[in-house]
Amino acid sequence: MHVVVCIKHILDPEMPPASFRIAEDGRSPVEAGLPRAIGPFDQNALEVALKLKDARPETTVTVLTAGPAEANEALRKALALNADRAVRVDLERLPGPDSATVAALLAAAIRRLEPAPDLVLVGRQSGDWDQGVVGPVLAEKLGAAIVGLGYAAEPADGGVIITRQVDDGIEKVRPKRAAVVTVTNHESNVLRLPKLKDVVAAHRKPIDVIPAAELGVPLDEPLVEAVSLSIPQREAHCEFLEGEPEEMAAALAERIRRWLSA
Amino acid sequence: MRERWLWFGALVVAAVAVFAGVRWAWTENRLGGAASPPQTPAQVGVGVWPSEASAEPPGDDPQRFARSTFAQGLAQPTAMAFGRDGALYVTELVGRVTVLRDTDGDGRADQASVFADGLTDPLGVAVLRPGEIVVSQRGRITRLRDTNGDGAADERQDIVTGLPVGRHQNDNVVVGPDGRLYWGQGSRSDHGESGVVPYEASILSANVDGSDLKVVATGLRNPYGLAFDAKTGALYATDNGRDVPDKGVPDELNLIEAGGDYGWPDCWGAGEGTHCEGTKLPLLLLPPHSSADGLAVYRGEAFPGEYQGAVFIALWGANDGDPNVGRQVVVALPPKEAGRPWTVAPFATGFIHPLAVAVGPDGALYVADMGRNEIVRFAPPAASR
The missing domain is CATH 1.20.5 (Single alpha-helices involved in coiled-coils or other helix-helix interfaces)
Known part of the structure; x- marks a missing residue:
């Protein structure tokens, strides 16, 4: 079985909120020098693939991303966790294209892979822009089945069974052909941690790089573009009431009445 | 008569x-230090671990230590060494050496420059003098020098080559009190399953020009961290225990004695396994699969006196997949009475993968967290600036 996991190298969601700043263009974040990580749901997708490999060691896991050379760090982390192959669609320009274009690039890259994958796993949303577009568009571009919000996979009769959380229970589905699964988080698919020796070894493993221009996908025709990005402003006021206790209590009651009637 | x-x-x-x-x-x-009789199994220390420890690790208590970020945005830092001028040389797994400087003394690096790149898996760095360093990179020891003062090395010489590599490689490198280089040389295999070749699983030493290569000690599977005690001259090394059998093989802190055999591939821990006759026991047992790596001996003046001679050890952690194992810095304390075992306890948590530890000229403790690509600084609140 050949499993492809699409991952995105994003600003680390766990970095201190104060580190998040808006770039001068007013529609993208400042990214230079800030910590990055594999998107949280992409981490879950990678763990689902690695568990399939644990169950069937002959399974081949390919990790795929679209991004600049810095995204190699995410691919090397996956290689350190026993992924077999890493492929990067080279996107040197930032900010990158819109989600639908990224999905088209990933689909074009997947079509180049040999053997053709049996399963494509992708986080249910990227963890930064959180649009949740890539998975469904990818399935459409590949002509593949799609399973939404899966959290586990198990080999079965030459295929795979996907476990999904639904409102009133757990559902298991079997795709009848190659499928794209959008993966959600679950206690069973927290990404494992690498060994130091495997992290070191991952730096000697090759990463296949495909120039985006080779994939025949228009990069300058976004269907959606960010117009602005802003950080919610929180206003806080602090006032110290002074005087005798009766005076302070009266002043406080008056202010509460004012706030309630505002 | x-x-x-x-x-x-x-x-x-x-x-x-x-x-x-x-x-x-x-x-x-x-390797320096006062003479002492051989260890006995009863004198091998065993740690108290977070699940058992009742007290908050001191490094996590802001009343005792101020924790701050010294530098961010590194590319997988593996080792650190301070120069006499206060510059911190950091090896990064991407093949780079970055120099960090805190020029205004606020406890945060405000200058960063690339001293060298194009290295292969650098895991150790020692500073010979400002602008001249030795790097332990895969299979070789390399000397780098900045001859024109522009802050980047323009002279590079492999002084030792052909070191055995495989599962592990040559690790941290330090300069000894005798002026020689010392480094840990990891094993090519887990437990000797591909045989054992000269120089692997050992502590090696050579002159700073690479001449006179010697084996100092053997039987250390992967002695990642290495540090001399600046006061006593004693040499300490961590060691990562073998994976087979998969349960119960501890990591270790060892006091290195010249000519000592520390047991690998067959003997581990406090005399477990086979062929233990004549082998040296560790000072301390550390949790199995915790990946005890970088270490530093504290002889600074900023920390409370109880830390004099203490060995701080970075536990990378989770080498068997359990996220609760390691992923912290522990502190090993020498016994107060001769013949008693060393003790060890957590010092600080909250890391993803701590790997390197160094004591700065300011007496602060610096920890490189590869998982966050940052260096964290610990200092007593009064000294935290």
């Missing part, structure tokens, strides 16, 4: 000579 006294005198002289010889051997086969 006179003849009997002569025989007795000769015996006394011989006994003194033998005793002195033993004492000499104890002294000579240690």
Whole structure:
């Protein structure tokens, strides 16, 4: 079985909120020098693939991303966790294209892979822009089945069974052909941690790089573009009431009445 | 009668000579420091771990230590060493050495420059003098020098090559009190399943020009961290225990004695496994699969006196997949009474993968967290600036 996991190298969601700043263009974040990580749901997708490999060691896991050379760090982390192959669609320009274009690039890259994958796993949303577009568009571009919000996979009769959380229970589905699964988080698919020796070894493993221009996908025709990005402003006021206790209590009651009637 | 006294005198002289010889051997086969008798299994220390520890680790208590970020945005830092000028040289797994400087003394690096790149898996760095360093990279020891003062190395020489690599490689490198280089050389395999070749699983030493390569000690599977005690000259090394059997093989802190055999591939821990006769016991057992790596001996002046001679050890952690194992910095304390075991306890948590530890010229403790690509600084609140 050949499993492809699409991952995105994003600003680390766990970095201190104060580190998040808006770039001068007013529609993208400042990214230079800030910590990055594999998107949280992409981490879950990678763990689902690695568990399939644990169950069937002959399974081949390919990790795929679209991004600049810095995204190699995410691919090397996956290689350190026993992924077999890493492929990067080279996107040197930032900010990158819109989600639908990224999905088209990933689909074009997947079509180049040999053997053709049996399963494509992708986080249910990227963890930064959180649009949740890539998975469904990818399935459409590949002509593949799609399973939404899966959290586990198990080999079965030459295929795979996907476990999904639904409102009133757990559902298991079997795709009848190659499928794209959008993966959600679950206690069973927290990404494992690498060994130091495997992290070191991952730096000697090759990463296949495909120039985006080779994939025949228009990069300058976004269907959606960010117009602005802003950080919610929180206003806080602090006032110290002074005087005798009766005076302070009266002043406080008056202010509460004012706030309630505002 | 006179003849009997002569025989007795000769015996006394011989006994003194033998005793002195033993004492000499104890002294000579240690790498500095006071002589001590061999360890016994009862003297091997065992740690208290977070699930058992009742107290908050001191490094997590802001009343005791101020924790701050010294530098961010590194690319997988593996080792650190301070120069006499206060510059911190950091090896990064991407093949780079970055120099960090805190020019305004606020406890945060405000200058960063690339000293060298194009290296392969650098896991150790030692500073010979400002602008001249030695790097331990995969299979070789390389000396780099900035001859024109532009802050980047323009002279590069492999001084030792052909070191055995495989599962592990050559690790941290340090300069000893004798001016020689010392480094840990990891094994090519987990437990010797591909044989054992010269120089693997050992502590090696050479002159700073690479000449006179010697084996100092053997039987250390992967002695990632290495540090001399600046006061006593004692050499300490961590060691990562084998994966087979998959349960119960501890990591270790070892006191390195010249000519010592530390047991790998067959013997581990406090005399477990086979072929343990004549092997050296560790000072401390650390949790199995915790991946005890970088270490530093504290001889700074900023920390409370109880930390004098303490060994801080970074536990990368989770080498068996359990996220609760390691992923912290522990502190090993020497016994207050001779013959008692060392003790060890958590010092600070909250890391993803701590790997390197260094004591700065300001007496602060610096920890490189590869998982966050940052360096964290610990100092007592009064000294935290």
